[in-house]
Amino acid sequence: MKMIVAEGCTYNIKRRDDDFYERVYNLVKQIPFGRVSTYGLIAEALGAKSSARMVGWALNAVPLSDRQYEIPCHRVVNRLGELSGKLHFETPTIMREMLEAEDVEFTGDTVNLEKHLWKPAFSE
């Protein structure tokens, strides 16, 4: 099930047997303490540049228990550094608090990406 990524043509997630979610999780796990990444970069690293949305969907499917300990979902923000996923935590403030606990710096309600953005290594 290799996808051909010709220029302009991006990987299509459509397959049920795909391990897309797993690959998202593996990548998110690699985000270092005190750093953040974006939905778009993660999607792109997986060869699904146009499917940033599905990255969020995958994270939404992460069990609450894994959310804090196994998979650092709070380190994924949108491309402007906004905490677009905060409503999916136990309380709307948790996400920011977790980031601040890692000394992540904010400007207003957006993360200082200059300082904390982590770019995933391109896989495959």
Next chain:
DNA sequence: GCCTTGACGTTAG
């Protein structure tokens, strides 16, 4: 099946 809804992103105005 059709329609709507999103933890998104780009582009145009």
Next chain:
DNA sequence: ACTAACGCCAAGG
């Protein structure tokens, strides 16, 4: 700097 229109695609009704 802000809004609107798309493109994207899995789920749920």
